[in-house]
Amino acid sequence: MDDNLALKDKRYSEGFLKKNLNRLLAGFMFLFSLLPFPVIFLISDFLYFLIYHVFGYRKKVVLENLRYAFPEKSETERIKIAARFFRHFTDLMLESIKLHSMSEKQMEKRITFEGLDTIDECYQKGKSIIVLAMHHNNWEWCSFAQTKIKHLILMIYNPVRGNQAMEKFLLHSREKWGGKCIPVHQSARVALHFHREKIPTALWLGADQTPAATSKFWTVFLNREAPFFSGPEKIAAKTNQPVFFQHVTKTGRGRYLARFILLIENPKEIDSKEILRAYIRKMEKVIGKEPEFYLWSHRRWKHKRPEGIPLSL
Numbered sequence: 001m002d003d004n005l006a007l008k009d010k011r012y013s014e015g016f017l018k019k020n021l022n023r024l025l026a027g028f029m030f031l032f033s034l035l036p037f038p039v040i041f042l043i044s045d046f047l048y049f050l051i052y053h054v055f056g057y058r059k060k061v062v063l064e065n066l067r068y069a070f071p072e073k074s075e076t077e078r079i080k081i082a083a084r085f086f087r088h089f090t091d092l093m094l095e096s097i098k099l100h101s102m103s104e105k106q107m108e109k110r111i112t113f114e115g116l117d118t119i120d121e122c123y124q125k126g127k128s129i130i131v132l133a134m135h136h137n138n139w140e141w142c143s144f145a146q147t148k149i150k151h152l153i154l155m156i157y158n159p160v161r162g163n164q165a166m167e168k169f170l171l172h173s174r175e176k177w178g179g180k181c182i183p184v185h186q187s188a189r190v191a192l193h194f195h196r197e198k199i200p201t202a203l204w205l206g207a208d209q210t211p212a213a214t215s216k217f218w219t220v221f222l223n224r225e226a227p228f229f230s231g232p233e234k235i236a237a238k239t240n241q242p243v244f245f246q247h248v249t250k251t252g253r254g255r256y257l258a259r260f261i262l263l264i265e266n267p268k269e270i271d272s273k274e275i276l277r278a279y280i281r282k283m284e285k286v287i288g289k290e291p292e293f294y295l296w297s298h299r300r301w302k303h304k305r306p307e308g309i310p311l312s313l
Contacts, residue, residue, distance in 0.1 A: 018162070019164070019165070022163045022164070022165040022166060023165045025165070025166070026165035026166055026168070026169045029097050029100070029169060030100060030101070030169070032094075032097055032098075033097050033098050033099070033100040033101035033102075034101050035098075037098070037254055040094050040095075040098055041091065041094075041253060041254070043094065044090040044091050044093075044094050045090075047090040047093075047094075048086055048087050048089075048090040051086060051089075051090060052083065052086040052087075057086075057297070058297040059082065061296070061297060061299060062082045062085060062086075062296040062297055063078060063079070063082055065222075065296045065300070065301070066078040066081055066082060066291070066296060068222060068223050068224050068301070069222040069223060069224075069287070069291070070291065071223065081291050081292050082296070084292035085291075085292045085293070085294070085296050085297075088137075088250075088292055088293055089295075089297065091253065091254065092137075092138055095138055095140070095141070095254060096138075096140045096173070099140055099141060099143075099173045100169060100172060100173045100176075104144075104147065104177075107141070107144045107147075109255075110141065110254055110255055110256065111138075111141045111142070111144055111255070111256045111257070111258060112256075112257050112258070113145055113148055113257075113258050113259075113260070114257065114258070114259045114260070115244070115259050115260035115261060115262075116145075116148055116149060116260065118244075118260065118262055119149050119151065119202070119244070119260055120149065120150065122151075122200070122242055123149070123150045123151055123200050126198065126200060127200060127241060127242060128151065128191075128194065128195060128199075128200050128201045128202070128203070128239065128241045129151060129200075129201075129202050129203070129241055129242050129243070129244055130202075130203045130232060130235065130236050130241050130242070130243045130244065131202055131203065131204045131205070131243075131244045131245075131246050131260065132205065132207045132232060132243060132244070132245055132246065132263065132279045133204060133205065133206045133207070133246040133248075134206060134207070134208045134246070134283050134286070134294075135206055135208055135209075135294065135295035135298065136247075136248060136283075136286060136287065136290070136293050136294050136295070137248035137249060137250050137256055137290075137293045138248060138250075138256050139206060139246070139248060140173070140174070141256060141258075142204075142246060142248065142258050143155060143173075143174045143175075143176075143177055143179055144177050145177075145258065146177040146178045146179040147177050147178070149202065150200070151200045151201055151202040152178075152179070152180065152194070152199065152200070152201045152202070153178075153179030153180070153201070153202045153204050154179070154180055154182050154187075154190060154191065154194070154201050154202065154203050154204060155174055155175075155179050155180065155181045155182065155204045155205070156181075156182055156183075156184050156187045156203065156204065156205035156206075157170075157174070157181050157182070157183065157184065158183070158184055158209070159183050179204070184205075184229075184231075187203070187205070187231055187235075188231055188234070188235055191203050191235050191239075192235070192238070192239070195239050195241075203232075203235065203241070204246075205229075205232065207228065207229060207232050207276070207279060208221075208228075208283060208300070209229065210226075210227070210298070210299070210300055210302065210303070211227050211228065211229045212227070212303075213227060213303035213304065213305070213306055214306060214309075215227035215228065215229065215230065215309075216230055216309065217229075217230040217233075217273065217276060217312060218305045218309055218310070218311050218312060219276070219277065219280060219311060219312045219313065220311070220313065221280055221283075221284070221300075222284060222287065224301045225301075225304075225305050225311060226300060226301055226303075227303055227305070228276055228280070230276070232275065232276065232279075233267075233272045233273060233275040233276050234272065236264065236267035236272070236275050237267050237268060237272040237275070240266060240267055240268045241267065242262060242264065242265050242266075242267075243262075243263045243264040243267060243275055243279075244260045244261060244262055244263060245260070245261045245262075245263045245279060245282050246258060246259070246260060246261075247259045247260075247261060247282075247286055249290070250290075250293060261282075263275075263278055263279060263282065264278060273312055276312075277312070
């Protein structure tokens with residue numbers, strides 16, 4: 001496959017001024033990534049104060065999402081969760097930038113992995129796998145898992161439209177350990193290509209992202225109707241690739257533990273929709289235990305289910 005596959009889909013062009021401003025911003029982010037962690041966390045503390053206490057960035061969105069997700073909690077409890085979320089959120093933003101320049105030695109100190117033995121067993125059998133991640137704690141640093149597993153990691157992502165400099169910055173951060181980024185609209189084709197070629201891969205995606213309202217799979221997620229991409233279940237059912245759940249916990253500031261939990265061993269033996277249902281139930285348990293680390297600022301429930309599309313329960 002072409003190493004530059006993820007860069008070929010450019011649907012929106014950039015004007016001269018915008019292109020150079022984007023390059024300037026990417027250059028600034030690169031310089032920022034060179035800062036040591038103590039300085040980065042000082043800046044994060046200041047950003048938290050500005051975003052949460054001064055500007056109230058998406059504060060209403062976060063609190064609305066929390067009210068639906070946790071109706072049993074008091075407003076005071078939800079406000080405390082929101083405050084803890086924003087404190088983590090600023091760390092997460094800066095940690096994601098820092099990834100661009102982090103060395104392998106730094107990563108070894110900052111993130112550890114569990115469940116790799118089960119993944120290795122799949123590789124020894126020549127089996128590809130599917131890893132369903134979620135936007136909880138630091139999912140970006142999990143690209144470092146490529147240094148720990150033998151499967152080629154295929155990271156599914158949404159291209160950055162109209163900003164080639166930012167796209168290149170993000171792809172470098174994610175692919176620097178050897179994995180490959182694949183645009184979401186090419187994921188099924190690429191996954192099936194490697195499957196036919198019998199090359200063991202780990203198809204890796206944050207499956208809690210928001211698809212179009214016309215998605216065929218709608219279910220209840222955190223007490224609200226929500227659509228999900230049906231691609232993961234279709235690929236799993238067609239290839240019978242084991243499905244893993246990625247659970248990231250925060251062990252300290254700027255330190256994480258990523259666990260890979262076998263969710264479905266033989267997808268062909270169950271109803272394909274049960275794959276996403278199992279994933280969603282797992283997510284809800286994780287979020288219920290550590291709500292402050294989920295991405296509440298995302299407008300996850302912005303769509304309404306169209307008429308004619310059933311609710312999968």
